[in-house]
Amino acid sequence: VLATGMVKGVDSDIMGKSGTSLKNIGLYEEAAVVFKDMAKSPRDASEEGRLLFALADLSRLRGKDDEAEEKLQVLLKRPVKDREELTNIKIMLADIYSRKKLYEKAIPLYAEAFGDKGDIVAGAALDYLKYANALREKNMFALAVTNYQLALKEYNRNRQRYSPDVAADAYFGAGDVLYRERKYQEGLTMYEQSLAAAREQNH
Numbered sequence: 001v002l003a004t005g006m007v008k009g010v011d012s013d014i015m016g017k018s019g020t021s022l023k024n025i026g027l028y029e030e031a032a033v034v035f036k037d038m039a040k041s042p043r044d045a046s047e048e049g050r051l052l053f054a055l056a057d058l059s060r061l062r063g064k065d066d067e068a069e070e071k072l073q074v075l076l077k078r079p080v081k082d083r084e085e086l087t088n089i090k091i092m093l094a095d096i097y098s099r100k101k102l103y104e105k106a107i108p109l110y111a112e113a114f115g116d117k118g119d120i121v122a123g124a125a126l127d128y129l130k131y132a133n134a135l136r137e138k139n140m141f142a143l144a145v146t147n148y149q150l151a152l153k154e155y156n157r158n159r160q161r162y163s164p165d166v167a168a169d170a171y172f173g174a175g176d177v178l179y180r181e182r183k184y185q186e187g188l189t190m191y192e193q194s195l196a197a198a199r200e201q202n203h
Helices: 012-022 028-039 045-061 064-077 085-099 103-115 127-139 139-155 164-181 183-202
Strands: none
Touching: 012 028, 012 045, 028 045, 045 064, 045 085, 064 085, 085 103, 085 127, 103 127, 127 139, 127 164, 139 164, 164 183
């Protein structure tokens, strides 16, 4: 494992890839050591922002949501030029608020993240699903169904990227909304499709 003192004199690109590799194999504490050392002397403001986001993500992965939230709030106060980077910051912060059941804070962030995208965002089925779940919890049923549908469209377009339980959860969520709206026949159809997707997961 790379030690703290090794950062000096080592190319930051190599260190960045080392930190990412450690994260991807589940060595979150070790990855945090690398990124924290890099953050002491970033090459520029852009790299400083990327490192802070990486550290927020590692805090999230270690179950330290308060710590991650603090870092993300700092990032939101900074001028972020890259639109994708800003979207990722907002979605991660929204996910944290959703886990804390602070849906009134999560929903506006999801809305901002997806609001100007227009078409379906590739790779975002899980994000649509979490957004829809937050909307459902606040009884915003029409928009919740829309986002369950977006999750399913992205899932069907890129099935190789997802587990079938993404579809199962989206169908179930849509069914639950329809049930609450007393649209029982439509809800039953969604529940049946949820069960079918779940069976696909188990094969």
